[in-house]
Amino acid sequence: MQRIGVFVCHCGSNIAATVDVKKVVEIVKNEPGVVHAEDYQYMCSEAGQALIAKAIAEKNLTGIVVCSCSPRMHEATFRKAAERAGLNPYMVEIANIREHCSWIHKNIEEATEKAVILARAAIAKVNLNAPLKAGESRVTKRALVIGGGIAGIQTALDIADAGYEVDIVEKTPSIGGRMSQLDKTFPTLDCSACILTPKMVEAAAHEKITIYTYSEVEKVSGFVGDFTVDIRKKARSVDMDKCTGCGVCQEKCPSKKTPSEFNRGLGNRSAIYTPFAQAIPNVPVIDRDACLKFKTGKCGVCAKVCQAGAIDYEQKDEIVTEKYGAIVVATGFDTIKLDNYDEYAYNQSKDVITSLELERVMNAAGPTKGHLERLSDGKHPKEIVFIQCVGSRCSDDRGKPYCSKICCMYTAKHAMLIRDKYPDVNVTVFYIDVRTPGKNFDEFYRRAVEDYGVNYIKGQVGKVAPQPDGSLLVQGVDLLDNKQILKKADMVVLATAIEPDPSVRKIATMLTASIDTNNFLTESHAKLRPVESPTAGVFLSGVCQGPKDIPETVAQAGAAAVKAIGLLAKDKLLTNPCTAKPDELLCNGCSACANVCPYGAITYEVKLINDHGIREERRVAQVNNALCQGCGACTVTCPSGAMDLQGFSNRQIIAEVDAICR
Amino acid sequence: MPMNEEFKPKIVAFCCNWCSYAGADLAGSSRLAYPADVKIIRVPCSCRVNPMFILRAFEKGADGVIICGCHPGDCHYSTGNYYARRRMAMLFSMLEYIGIENGRTRVEWVSAAEGVKFSTTMNDFVAKIKSLGENVRLGDIRCKN
Numbered sequence: 001m002q003r004i005g006v007f008v009c010h011c012g013s014n015i016a017a018t019v020d021v022k023k024v025v026e027i028v029k030n031e032p033g034v035v036h037a038e039d040y041q042y043m044c045s046e047a048g049q050a051l052i053a054k055a056i057a058e059k060n061l062t063g064i065v066v067c068s069c070s071p072r073m074h075e076a077t078f079r080k081a082a083e084r085a086g087l088n089p090y091m092v093e094i095a096n097i098r099e100h101c102s103w104i105h106k107n108i109e110e111a112t113e114k115a116v117i118l119a120r121a122a123i124a125k126v127n128l129n130a131p132l133k134a135g136e137s138r139v140t141k142r143a144l145v146i147g148g149g150i151a152g153i154q155t156a157l158d159i160a161d162a163g164y165e166v167d168i169v170e171k172t173p174s175i176g177g178r179m180s181q182l183d184k185t186f187p188t189l190d191c192s193a194c195i196l197t198p199k200m201v202e203a204a205a206h207e208k209i210t211i212y213t214y215s216e217v218e219k220v221s222g223f224v225g226d227f228t229v230d231i232r233k234k235a236r237s238v239d240m241d242k243c244t245g246c247g248v249c250q251e252k253c254p255s256k257k258t259p260s261e262f263n264r265g266l267g268n269r270s271a272i273y274t275p276f277a278q279a280i281p282n283v284p285v286i287d288r289d290a291c292l293k294f295k296t297g298k299c300g301v302c303a304k305v306c307q308a309g310a311i312d313y314e315q316k317d318e319i320v321t322e323k324y325g326a327i328v329v330a331t332g333f334d335t336i337k338l339d340n341y342d343e344y345a346y347n348q349s350k351d352v353i354t355s356l357e358l359e360r361v362m363n364a365a366g367p368t369k370g371h372l373e374r375l376s377d378g379k380h381p382k383e384i385v386f387i388q389c390v391g392s393r394c395s396d397d398r399g400k401p402y403c404s405k406i407c408c409m410y411t412a413k414h415a416m417l418i419r420d421k422y423p424d425v426n427v428t429v430f431y432i433d434v435r436t437p438g439k440n441f442d443e444f445y446r447r448a449v450e451d452y453g454v455n456y457i458k459g460q461v462g463k464v465a466p467q468p469d470g471s472l473l474v475q476g477v478d479l480l481d482n483k484q485i486l487k488k489a490d491m492v493v494l495a496t497a498i499e500p501d502p503s504v505r506k507i508a509t510m511l512t513a514s515i516d517t518n519n520f521l522t523e524s525h526a527k528l529r530p531v532e533s534p535t536a537g538v539f540l541s542g543v544c545q546g547p548k549d550i551p552e553t554v555a556q557a558g559a560a561a562v563k564a565i566g567l568l569a570k571d572k573l574l575t576n577p578c579t580a581k582p583d584e585l586l587c588n589g590c591s592a593c594a595n596v597c598p599y600g601a602i603t604y605e606v607k608l609i610n611d612h613g614i615r616e617e618r619r620v621a622q623v624n625n626a627l628c629q630g631c632g633a634c635t636v637t638c639p640s641g642a643m644d645l646q647g648f649s650n651r652q653i654i655a656e657v658d659a660i661c662r
Numbered sequence: 663m664p665m666n667e668e669f670k671p672k673i674v675a676f677c678c679n680w681c682s683y684a685g686a687d688l689a690g691s692s693r694l695a696y697p698a699d700v701k702i703i704r705v706p707c708s709c710r711v712n713p714m715f716i717l718r719a720f721e722k723g724a725d726g727v728i729i730c731g732c733h734p735g736d737c738h739y740s741t742g743n744y745y746a747r748r749r750m751a752m753l754f755s756m757l758e759y760i761g762i763e764n765g766r767t768r769v770e771w772v773s774a775a776e777g778v779k780f781s782t783t784m785n786d787f788v789a790k791i792k793s794l795g796e797n798v799r800l801g802d803i804r805c806k807n
Contacts, residue, residue, distance in 0.1 A: 070687045071704070072679075099690025100702050104781075110698040117701055505735075512738045514681060516775030534680055534774065535738065578706070596709075598740045631739035632710030636749065648706055654718055660701040661672055661722035 002127050005036040005061040006119060007052055009043035009068035011098055018102040020112040024067065027116050031123045035059055044074050052078070053085035063091040063126040067119050069098040088131035090577065090647060095122040117660055124655035132577035132646055135625050139225040140325040141568050144169065146217055146507060149177020150196060150550060151542025151557045152330035153203045158561030159328075160208035164568045167322060168203065169231055170213045171503060172261070174279035175200055177332055181262060181356065183363040183370075185550055186413040187444035193278060200280045214285050216503075218319065220327070220510040223599075223629060224537030225573045227324045235315040237286035238272070242310035245282035249302035249311065250274070258290040260367075264357045266375060267367030272302050272311075277365060286311075326564040327511060329521060329533070330541040330557065331504045335496040336391045340398040344390065344494055345464045350376040351472060352464060354496040355386075355410055362417065372422060374491055377470065381425060381490035384418060385474045386411050387461045388431040391497035400497045400518060405547035407495035408435045412448040414493065419452040428455045428487060430476050438549070457485065464492050504544055513538050520546050531560040539563050578647030579628035580635060582621040585611055586642035589619030593634035593643050601627035602634060671725035671791040675702045675784070676711045680738035681773045682730030688777030689784075696784035699791075700728075707731065708769075709742035713753040716767070720757075720800040726766045726791040730780070733771040743771070761799040765790045 006028045010016035021039040029037045036059045040048050043066055055061060064087065066078045071094035079089035097115040105111040143159050145152045148170030156166045168175065179185075180200075182192035203209050212231055219230040253270035260269040262276050269275075271290035274282060292299035293313060303311040335356055338346040346352045351374045353361070364370035374381055388407060391399030408431070415427045434456065436442045448454045459477040467473050467488075474487045500519040508515040513533040514522035521544050524532040531540050541560040542553045567573075582593075584607065594602040601624045609618045621643065632645045644650055677683040683704050689696070705711055708731030716727045729750060731743040747769060754767045768787055772780045 070683075070690070072684060072687055096687075096702070096704075099687040101690075101698070103690040103693055104695045105698045106695070107698075114698040114701065121701070121703065509735050509740075512736075512740055514684075514732070514738075514774050515736060516773060522774050534684070596741075596745060598742075629739060631707040631742045632705065633707070633739065633742055633745050636709060636712045636745070645706070645710060648710060650712060650714070653703065653705065653710075653712075653715055656703050657674060657715055657719045657724075658722055660674055660703070661719055661724050 002033045002063045002129075003035045003059065003061050004033040004123060004126055005052070005055045005059060005064045006034055006123065007043050007048075007055075007064065007066045008037070008039040008119070009048070009066065010039060010041050011069060012041065015068070015098050015102040018105055018108055018111040019097055019115045020108060023112055024115050024119060028119050028123065031120055033063075033127045034123060036061065043068050044077055049077070049081040052081050056082065056085040056087050061087065063093075063129055065093050065095055065119060065122040065126055067095040067097045067115065067122070070094075070096045070100070090132035091126065091129050093122040093126040093129065095119045120662070121656040121659040124659040125652045128649065128652045128655055130646070134574040134577045136572045137225055137575050137626050139568060139570050139573055140227075140323045141165070142167070142322070142324050143326045143328060143564050143568060144227070144229055144322070144324040145328045145330055145541075147177070147330035147332055147542070147544070148175030148211065148213065149330060149332045149542065150179040150199070151332065151553045152177070152328070153199050154554050154557035155328045155330055155541045155561045155564070156203055156209050157199065157206065158558050159564055159568070160206050162561075162565045163208070164565065165208050165210070167210045167212060167231075167324075169215050169217055170211065171216050172275060173214045173236070173273075173285045174275050174281070175203065175211060175213060176276070176278070176280070179550060180276060180278070181264070181359055183359045184413060184417060186409045187438075187440045189413070189417070197278045200278070204280045211281070212320070213281060217507060217510065225325045225567065227327055227537065229322055229324060229327070231320045231322065233318040233320060235317050236283065237288065237311065237313055237315050238284055239310040239312050239315075240281065240283050242308045243283045244308050244310075246307070247274075248305050248307075250284060252301050252305045254299065254301060255290050255292050258287060263360045263367050264354070266357055266360055326537050326539065326567045328539045328541050328560050328564055329504070329507060329511070329513065329544050331501045331507060331544045333498040333543040333547075334501050336400065336499050338390070338494070338496060341390060343463045344387065344461070344492070345466055345472070346494060349464075349466045349472060350374070351490065352492045352494065354494050355407065355414065356496070358414055358493050362414070372418060372425070379490070380422075383426050383487070383489045384428070384491045384493065385461075385472075385487060385489040386415065386427065386429040386493045386495065388429065388495045390494040392495075393432065394497070400499060402518060402547065403435065404495075404498045405435075406498070406549045409438070409441055409444065409549065411495050412436070412445045412454070415454040416448045416452050419454060426455065428457060428489075430457050430459055430461050432458070432460060438551075459485070498543065498547055500544055511535060511538050520544065531556055531563055537567060575626060576630055577625075578630040578645065579625045580623045580630065580632070580643055580645050582623060583642045583644065584609055584620045586640045587618075587620040588640055588642075589621065590639065592637045592639060593621055596633045596637045598631065598633070599627045599629055669792055669795065671699050671788065671796075672723055673700045673726045673728065673788060673791060674719045674724050675700050676705050676708070676715070676727070676729045677702050678708045678731045678738070678742075679704055679706050681732035681736065681771075682780065684774035685730070685772040685776045685780040688774065689780040692777045694777055694781035696781050697788045699788055700784050707737065707739050707742035708746035709739070711746060713749060716753065717800070720762060720797060723797070725794075725797045726787060728768045728770060728783075728787050730770050730772045730783070733773055736773065762797065763794055765794050766797060
């Protein structure tokens with residue numbers, strides 16, 4: 001029989017306001033196995049933990065139940081406290097009477113009754129707990145960064161500077177990401193390329209960093225400290241070692257009709273291409289869907305003009321398998337598709353563009369060489385209307401419910417830059433709210449209004465109607481003056497909502513990392529563990545976790561790097577001891593458990609079994625504790641009930657069921 | 663049960679540690695109320711839920727049992743929720759055959775970010791169980807007082 005202590009936390013008034021903690025203590029005192037019960041203001045405080053330690057020593061407790069907040073919050077705290085007091089940490093159970101009780105119920109009687117039941121379930125469980133010992137696993141001192149934008153580059157640089165090997169996997173032909181497409185950056189108006197390219201070069205030159213571009217993560221197995229990852233290096237059709245990056249092939253390529261991804265489809269590129277002039281690596285790829293050689297078998301111009309003999313039409317995809325201790329996801333974002341927003345005439349008029357497209361238009365290397373002109377007729381616009389929150393803060397399912405966070409600032413930037421360069425152009429911004437929290441952000445926005453005379457109108461736009469004369473009629477509303485507005489514009493720019501890059505879904509599935517309804521990766525704790533995925537060893541960097549601007553992305557990238565370094569610096573990790581355990585007497589070696597194990601942790605061995613005096617050789621299941629992650633799939637599959645899960649055993653869970661249904 | 667007393671169903675919710683238990687935590691910290699009749703048991707994965715646990719719950723007087731796990735494709739253990747989905751489909755149809763109405767059992771996918779979904783699911787499930795009334799079909803008469 002266990003000697004159990006129950007510790008009921010008030011959590012200030014968080015629990016005590018709706019749960020009569022004294023009453024809970026009185027009732028649970030009579031539960032089987034309970035020899036001690038008390039309540040305290042804050043169990044997680046030093047004094048609270050001392051209280052637990054004292055009771056363990058004085059009452060010779062063999063198990064404890066803490067009735068408090070979620071185990072996801074403080075289970076580790078109380079396990080450590082118990083361990084310090086000489087108790088096996090796995091003899092601790094938590095009854096979640098805050099998140100699952102006091103915070104959601106108002107009626108004190110009901111909440112107290114429920115708290116008692118939850119405590120009883122935990123007591124019933126701990127009565128059946130057994131001491132467990134964590135094993136050890138090794139740490140591969142190498143990190144993988146998925147995504148080669150500013151987030152991935154920064155994370156990789158920080159990890160590499162700490163002395164660890166880092167691989168960057170980037171799906172496009174060059175690192176650089178979205179930031180490389182931007183013209184200027186707020187709030188300082190730095191040239192984006194000028195501050196990004198040195199980082200790209202640094203990453204490429206770093207002896208600890210290996211960059212795989214035009215590559216994708218194909219398969220991930222293993223777990224924290226010991227991931228095995230297959231990376232598919234897509235066939236570039238160009239030999240990276242031979243190519244000198246002279247660019248002649250791109251010049252001579254006769255197939256130049258493919259919309260340039262880098263220029264957001266404004267303008268074309270050749271079939272053999274590097275996405276932009278500063279691309280790293282400066283080695284082109286052949287787009288096999290566009291290349292005449294691949295499509296018709298004729299052509300081969302690039303091979304003829306290449307002095308280095310680097311063109312290789314026979315090149316095949318290559319799979320690289322590498323081991324990593326930590327994985328950082330930095331997959332970034334894209335803008336949403338505007339197919340559901342017919343009212344803005346994006347698909348009807350070339351002069352309605354997204355803000356990211358405007359970045360390309362404003363950029364000297366862009367489709368208009370940096371000249372502000374209408375994409376339909378090349379004319380200089382006189383009236384430009386910006387529409388905010390296109391698909392952001394959307395209450396229906398056409399768009400996204402969240403604020404994309406960056407649009408208010410980049411629109412102020414665009415408006416300011418246009419007014420600065422072309423004082424003859426009138427700029428009007430339709431907005432719902434202007435949101436500019438951030439260092440020097442509001443000052444920046446006010447400059448746009450006060451110094452540059454940008455006309456901000458609070459209200460939404462209902463329709464953009466292309467007119468026969470080529471102009472655009474913008475129908476909006478001014479909420480402050482409560483009047484309808486009809487405005488003729490030459491160009492309309494849509495602050496299009498951002499969403500996580502679509503590739504993140506597949507990557508999240510491979511990493512078994514949680515993802516939310518908007519496809520942003522979930523952090524382990526919204527406030528206290530913002531760069532860690534709930535999946536151990538997986539870290540989050542940049543917009544894959546939520547909308548962010550560049551300063552925030554860089555800060556988070558550094559934070560993710562620090563967390564990864566903290567992991568890589570360890571030689572051994574403690575493993576979860578709640579693993580599957582077969583009862584060899586019951587096992588008949590049928591292989592059902594091994595078939596459902598996602599980790600290949602179960603093997604079979606022929607062993608001499610003494611079954612109640614009958615000694616015979618039998619094939620029985622064996623669990624590799626280093627591989628088992630403790631999901632429990634095998635325990636339910638086993639037809640003879642031989643497999644059980646330590647820490648969540650059949651008897652423990654049934655005891656909880658019984659306590660709840662009592 | 664006396665006619666004038668409000669029916670307080672006993673509801674057991676098995677929640678996986680990685681998604682749904684965290685979703686329940688988020689419902690809690692967001693103060694999204696649902697009836698106190700729901701009691702949550704934490705399991706590592708929805709695939710840990712043995713049909714035996716559900717039978718046991720009904721036998722011991724539960725009026726409804728709900729299993730919550732990660733969305734298909736999002737399982738922390740890659741494939742656990744697929745096993746749970748198949749097992750429960752099979753079990754629930756057998757339970758219906760012996761008289762445990764389909765409404766008393768449910769599988770729901772709730773992610774760690776879906777506090778709202780957790781709360782609405784539980785409100786909805788409790789309302790359903792209340793409309794079905796007390797479960798008398800499988801209750802072990804030895805368990806009644």
